[in-house]
Amino acid sequence: xxxxxxxxxxxxxxxxxxxxxxxxxxxxxxxxxxxxxxxxxxxxxxxxxxxxxxxxxxxxxxxxxxxxxxxxxxxxxxxxxxxxxxxxxxxxxxxxxxxxxxxxxxx
Numbered sequence: 001x002x003x004x005x006x007x008x009x010x011x012x013x014x015x016x017x018x019x020x021x022x023x024x025x026x027x028x029x030x031x032x033x034x035x036x037x038x039x040x041x042x043x044x045x046x047x048x049x050x051x052x053x054x055x056x057x058x059x060x061x062x063x064x065x066x067x068x069x070x071x072x073x074x075x076x077x078x079x080x081x082x083x084x085x086x087x088x089x090x091x092x093x094x095x096x097x098x099x100x101x102x103x104x105x106x107x
Contacts, residue, residue, distance in 0.1 A: 011049045021054030029059025029098060030070065039074045040081035047090045059098040070098030 007018040024042070026034055035052060045051050079086045 009049065016050065019052040019055075021052055023056055023058055025060060026056045026058045030061035030063040030065065030073070033075065034059070035077035036081065040078050043078045044082065044085070044093070047085070047087065061098065065098060067098045 008015045009018055010016075019062075028034065042051070043058065046055070046079060061070075065073075075091055077093070
């Protein structure tokens with residue numbers, strides 16, 4: 001098995017290991033917890049450089065909405081939660097999408 005030396009970057013004078021590309025899946029992504037807590041926290045980590053460069057969020061919900069509508073709702077929630085530190089240019093990085101549908105709804 002091949003081993004590689006981890007890469008590091010400096011964030012707020014701390015050395016942190018650069019994480020490998022990854023995806024975070026949030027089930028129930030259109031819910032209150034995601035709007036009030038998860039997305040503002042993830043946005044803050046993303047804006048602070050604490051998440052990998054190749055990172056994205058896939059939201060899974062039963063609510064019928066497309067990715068653009070989901071992003072708009074989450075942008076409003078993050079902007080409200082972090083009004084002093086919200087940056088539209090940071091938000092515009094395409095790192096969030098929604099996969100709604102009835103495929104996992106109980107029959």
